[in-house]
Amino acid sequence: MEIKIGTKEGVTVVEMCGRLDGSTSPQAQEQLLPLADSKCCMVLDLKECDYISSAGLRVLLMIAKQMTARGAECALANICDEVKDVMEMTGFSDFFKSFDDVAAACKTVRKKEEL
């Protein structure tokens, strides 16, 4: 899994490319957790992520929870239909705001940041 970290108008945008599963989630967790501790809101761009396993979803949830706890927000963008479907079946979707594109996601989390 390749993780590219950038910034778009003050929002941390993380592109996650490849499979997020049991073998790649420890690495993802290691890279994302420090970002979740910073003050910025975050958008996870999953355009190039075609599979997220149960361990992967748990990493995303952990990040989201950590950010919510300190008043920031984490949104998902460009989730493929299959992953979206699994998230709905298993209730993970209840914890995330997800958007069709990064711009819309950034707009929402920025609002939260301005509050």
Add this chain to the structure above:
Amino acid sequence: MIRIDLHPTHTYKEFKLRTGKALPFGATIVPGGVNFSIYSSHATSCELVLFKKHEPKPFATIPFFDEFRIGNVFAMVVFDLDYEEIEYGFRIDGPFDPSQGHRFDKTKILMDPYAKAIGGRDIWGKDPDYSDIYQHRARIFNDDFDWENDHPLEVPTEDLIIYEMHVRGFTRHPSSGAKHPGTFAAIREKIPYLKELGVNCVEFLPIHEFDEFENSRISPVNGRRLMNYWGYSNVGFFAPKAGYAASGKFGMQVDEVKALVKELHKNGIEVILDVVFNHTAEGNEKGPYISYRGIDNRTYYLLTPEGYYYNFSGCGNTLNCNNPIVRNMILDCLRYWAADYHIDGFRFDLASILGRDQNGAPMHSPPLLETLAFDPILGKCKLIAEAWDAGGLYQVGSFPAWGRWAEWNGKYRDDLRKFLKGEPGLVGAMSQRVQGSPDLYRWQNRGSSASVNFITAHDGFTLKDMVSYNGKHNEANGENNNDGSNDNESWNCGHEGETDNPHINRLRNKQIKNAVTMLLVSQGTPMILSGDEMGNTQGGNNNAYCQDNEISWIDWGFREKNSEILDFVKNMIAFRKAHPALRNCQHFQNIDYMGSGYPDISWHGTKAWYADWSESSRVLAFLLCGKHAKGGTAMDNPIYVAMNMHWEMHGFELPQLPTDIAWYVCVNTDAEAGQDIWKVGQEKELDNQKEFLVGPHSVIILIGKRPAARQSDTQKTEARKNYQNKIKKNS
């Protein structure tokens, strides 16, 4: 805090290992690895076998070193496993000596009895690869579901309205419109329907992992594949059925079930699981090695002195429930479902087996049942017994209860059915059934909430079929119509099966309404079979255990076609919920202990205060004094119910009410749709307050309440009094 036992101490080939923890049993994710622990009293050695998911051959076999065994438990930690991508099993060596009860076979790969997720039948109905050496594959799952603030609801048993449901059958029919038909996720989609209906508890037919292909065959009658559709045959007690999960193909069934329970709870709906601890899917000596047989046959099963399997379950074998090891496994299992899945209660299939000793004899105080009754983790769980077994033990009314166990009341079902079809001699029995069967439960001081009342359940006719068929029509099951019960106490109302005859159809609808009304005004806990509320039919099949098709699946088209029935059931549920006098947890005392002028319950007939108890009587009425509701702690209206199961109309003289209130009609099943039931608060005042003509085969409900005109008069009087009091105080 840094632990000092997180590093490997042994290596085997490329694997790093160390001595494991004996408890908990099963596979547990620990820092850096996975702890595997398995019990066997008679094994001589044990190996852990690891597969990559779905792969036919194992990629590793790791022996448990001698120092990894503590007592009869083999335990080790294997480090650096990608736990999501593996499946594990055991090879266990020991004696093969059936006469001594031992059937060890080192060539077999055995599933962990404590497996929390099981692969191999990930997608329902997908043909298995029978050449696979490991059919039901233990998997490892993270148990860190985020429940937020969810909590089992702890609704008092007598306030429940249970809805018995087959997970797949509920939404599998294309008419359900569900996104993932036949799954846990689809039930989530249908929660608004359940809420609209008004039920506050769903009871799932078995959802533990089972093999739908067990005893699968082609029906000689219609060429369709017959399957183990109901699932009363466990492969694993700790794992949810993957094939019921839309996410089963991704191995995420655990999360899907938990998400469903959480959402049901959010909507005020409890979850009861139908659990089958009486036998397993391994069958008799000819059955497959799945798990228990090869791990410790003599411990897990009840065996004859010659080493054959006792068959008290009618399914080939009998789990040795009162063996201390097996008892602990059952306790661990229920604790796991209660604590990790937030399950609100359990219904125990053929529960009488749970009270047999290791030789199969019924026990006076079975330790397993006592343990479950007093277990702290299960302390608020509902425990419901199907109080009989296939070995002839019938314990309805006498199941060892310790004040905790409720029962499926089979006598309620039988008596109600007979009374409904107009049999004579049932009035006395009916008086007991509508009171929560004090004849069965009072002697143990168990209260009416010990009685789970039902007229239909998965096993038998649907309600619509009960009024449409005199006999079973199970030909499609391929057993020459020999399977299924012959004691249905059903009545086809004049024609066997579907008909266009409007008179018969009207009578059938009325009989359905009569049944629903009696069920929902009875003390105890009512249970409705899912689909009955919309007149679902199985075409007269009363044993659809093998029918994974339109015979069993609920046809949601009936929702529109039988809206008359559905509306009636919804309003009747709302009526029960609105009236606490119908939901007492203790039996009536038949006296007036509140000084209201009326006993808590009184009996009537065509003449008020005179019930006709004679053999030929088919009519009975009763009056609940609202002031005794919930043992006198709640206020309710007087409720009068008259049941006329005679084929002629009868005038019922109404008991006199206190002068400030009058009789209002809530239900009259003889009336046309729209006039048959009145919404709570919109009941219709009777013109004739002295007598009610109850139609043939009909039931009425009346309540006593203050008429609207008089109500406003009273309000005015009260307002005047208040005003005068105020003036007095001020002066």
